[in-house]
Amino acid sequence: DFQMTQSPSSLSASVGDRVTITCRASQGIGDYLAWYHQRPGKVPKVVIYRASTLQPGVPSRFSGSGSGTDFSLTIDSLQPEDVGTYFCQKYNDVPRTFGQGTKVEI
Amino acid sequence: EVQLVESGGGLVQPGGSLRLSCVASGFMFGTYEMTWVRQAPGKGPEWISYINSNGVLISYADSVKGRFTISRDNAKNSLYLQMNSLSAEDTAIYYCARDGRGSDRIDLWGQGTLVTVSS
Numbered sequence: 001d002f003q004m005t006q007s008p009s010s011l012s013a014s015v016g017d018r019v020t021i022t023c024r025a026s027q028g029i030g031d032y033l034a035w036y037h038q039r040p041g042k043v044p045k046v047v048i049y050r051a052s053t054l055q056p057g058v059p060s061r062f063s064g065s066g067s068g069t070d071f072s073l074t075i076d077s078l079q080p081e082d083v084g085t086y087f088c089q090k091y092n093d094v095p096r097t098f099g100q101g102t103k104v105e106i
Numbered sequence: 107e108v109q110l111v112e113s114g115g116g117l118v119q120p121g122g123s124l125r126l127s128c129v130a131s132g133f134m135f136g137t138y139e140m141t142w143v144r145q146a147p148g149k150g151p152e153w154i155s156y157i158n159s160n161g162v163l164i165s166y167a168d169s170v171k172g173r174f175t176i177s178r179d180n181a182k183n184s185l186y187l188q189m190n191s192l193s194a195e196d197t198a199i200y201y202c203a204r205d206g207r208g209s210d211r212i213d214l215w216g217q218g219t220l221v222t223v224s225s
Contacts, residue, residue: 001168020172034211036151043201043218044151049211087150091210094165096141 002026004088006099013106017073018026021102023088032092035064037074041082048073053074080106108132108214110185110202115219120191122223128202128216133187136160136180139205141212144198144221145178152198155187158206169195192223 003026013019022034031051036044038104046055048064051071082104088099092105114126126142142155155176156165164176175188185202200221204214 013162032210038151043215044212045215046206046211046213048206051205055211055213085150087152088213089153094153095109095167096156098151098153103151 001093002008002090002097004097004099006024006086006088008102009100010103010105013078013104014106015078017078018105019078020071021086021104022074023066023071023073023099025069025071025090029092031067032090033064033071034089034091035068035085036087036098037082038087042084044087049091057062066074075104078104078106108205110214110216112200112202112216112219113170114201117221117222117224118192119225120193120223122222123188123190124126124192126187126189126200126202126219126221128187130183130185130204133214135183138207139209140185141203141205142177142183142185143201143203143212143215144196145218146195146198149198151201158183159192161162189221192221194223197221 005025005102033051038044052064063074085101085103112128122143145151154167157176173191177186199218201218202216203212206213
């Protein structure tokens with residue numbers, strides 16, 4: 001089975017900190033990776049797609065990098081509204097598997 | 107307003123069936139690929155099915171293959187998910203979702219409909 005493995009599973013940081021989350025694909029997926037942010041009780045929203053493209057309307061403190069099997073999402077200067085869980089998802093082919101999530105707390 | 111609105115969820119007994127519907131508005135539904143995603147309580151999202159814009163290309167996750175059927179009616183701006191042989195493991199919020207133009211992300215989610223499988 002195809003696996004998308006995120007790390008860490010959770011983290012706690014302070015407002016203003018730089019935070020990095022990683023996602024590893026079990027096989028190469030090019031740059032077909034998306035990142036989503038889900039606040040408690042809310043619907044996920046895309047933050048980054050094609051590994052490094054910022055979704056319109058998303059603050060520029062979010063950035064993504066990587067290709068092939070290793071990817072990362074970075075939040076420069078963590079803000080209170082950034083809390084929640086972040087999921088990666090592969091999009092190169094079906095099944096479009098999600099990672100298990102990284103919970104970000106302040 | 108650009109939105110997706112799901113319906114059809116509810117309580118069903120193990121082995122039962124449900125049909126979920128999703129009505130799209132505010133955009134050209136017939137030109138977009140669509141997806142169903144589910145999220146069990148306290149878990150991450152699980153991609154379960156995909157259908158291309160004209161309904162010809164369809165794919166399913168192994169967990170639902172042979173039990174679930176995705177379909178669409180572009181004339182009615184509607185997406186469907188027929189779910190058969192339901193078990194407790196299918197209990198989740200089911201989201202209708204729109205794939206972005208580059209087939210590279212989900213760029214629009216419905217609010218979800220809760221399916222509970224229990225006796």
